[in-house]
Amino acid sequence: MGKGHVRLADVAKAAGVSQGTASNVFSRPDVVREEVRERVLKVARELGYGGPDIKGRLLRAGRVNAIGVAAVEPLTYFFDDPWARSLMTAIGEVCDASGTGIAVVSAMNEERLAWNINSALVDGFILLCVEGGERLVELTRQRQLPFIALALGIEDETIPAIGIDNVAGGAAAARHLLELGHRDIAILSIGDVDGLVGMVAPERVDPEMEATPRDRMHGYWRALAEYGIPREAVPIQGTLHDRPSTLTAMEALFSSANPPTAILAMSDKVALFAMQWLAERGLKVPEDVSLIGFDGVPEAATSLPRLTTVAQPFAEIARRSVTAILENALPENHEALDLELVVRDSTAAPRLP
Template sequence: MTTIADVARHAGVSVATVSHVMNRTRHVEPETAERVHSAIAALRYSPNTLARSLRRGETKTIGLLLPDNSNPFFASVARQIEDAGFLAGYTVILCNSDGSAEKEERYLQVLMAKQIDGLIFAGSSDHARVFANVLPGVPAVLLDREIHSVNVDSVLVDHDHGGYLAGRYLVGLGHEKIGVIGGPRDSSSSPARLRGFARALQEAGLDLPANAVVDSDYHFAGGRTAMERLMAQAPGITALFACNDLMAMGALTVLRGRGLRVPDDMSMIGFDDIPYAVTTWPPLTTIAQPVEKIGTRAVSLLLARVAEPAAHSRREVLTPVLVERESCAPLRQ
């Protein structure tokens, strides 16, 4: 394997001169620099960037731990983080935890062994214990999570406001009997979306009965199962709020199977605005999360934390917006 010493001998210069030419750390006469570049090309020398980074105490890698990259929302977030990291000169290592605290802990140990420069982390319900035990002193940003016991930055979405937008929109269309398919109660997002939704109904003088809410798992199949249950226990509903788009799409297949039309017989609104939301029939009205901002701000905060490890923790809250499409309509009398 060609070494930097081989390049120096071929060019007739010192190893230090080759290093200065490659790293641009000192002025080198143009003729000398040209000999070094010619030697590098002739010997096909490729520096060991990992070793160089380790000597500087960095690896230019970011660990990204998500619950489920098969979910189009998390896939979109991962892509934004990868793109932003790449522009900043970082490689992103992606791990999926499937919402398991045990898998999170094992993956975090693997990432630590790889000497990542920082971590972007969306964890399970037991994330506080896992995070506090495994990652003391490692620059990190949490997505949709906060841990006040450690100095860590967070990028959050105002899920309460998103749920409120969904409720106010359906109420504004004249719907009074509305069903909800929620996500896992031990997540941070679903309870917040439900709180905002219930507040919008309460402001309109409406209740959200317990039998009109069915919890699920943020998956397509879970949306199907939840919709079957919801129609059995709350048959009079005229509109549906699903706490993510995948569950809304699962619910849509149940309605079609029963010969019901959206939005003529049932209005439906989702949450996330995943890319598939525009391909359903009808296209899905939804609450859009600012995916691009989530990814870019997470990387920006992480790199700032790497540069200033002792800085006070920062908390950024992003605002979702309503995207109107064709799956909702005024209540038919």
């Protein structure tokens, strides 16, 4: 008999006990006499039996008390990206409070995607950044477990989703700078489209940008229009949401004849890269340049100066999404949560000429 095919029934027969007694040795050892328990365990070792199939047992019970978190990103994304890290921290805190486990699932490898989703031992899934991840949604649906999408980038109303009002958040950020008196404002956008690196014309925003940066852009434009500033008057520098492209964008903005007195960054991550670039060139924030980010990650509160930002309600997003999975109480429509403008030290009125 091959060791990989040994069953509990084989162990029971070889040890001269009933299958129920053999099962109790592994699941309820306290109810089995010590000499019987030792004999069954000895036979199990000799036959190469490692114990019952935990996955099968849990699935038969109908609940495993764990949630899967999946993204169309490499696994390092969950640890390297400040937004993903903040969200995972919030989800972890909610799960800790209820004694719920977390399984992190990478959907980066298309060939392994179906296996990763189907083999995850979870009660449901939280999907991060669904734009471009239609296959991830499809496979999750096929698994027939509850799932909820965060940072949804597609318009399918049949997908249960919790997100944020990016348009309102963008408008709040721009309005803050405008109320301080800034009129020479520039935008640092985010995304992963190579063609949107460098100067981006306004007419490219709607057809080419992903949903999140597109909505934040429209929020900026809404507030700028309230002050009579046309979108064409505000330069947009596209970044790949990383340090090299952000530094290139800053070089372009400040080598122009009319450099900005304030910058709208579409994420705290990009804002902090921009802040470093300014410091290295002797430009002070906010005395020379005001800077506002978006997301409200912990690093924004500890930078020097502390970063003004539009903060996402990470704790509430986590609470709602985890509860939706555990209680199978998915929202019927897309829910958009409010954001908070957190004014700190990186924004001030422009320097007088």
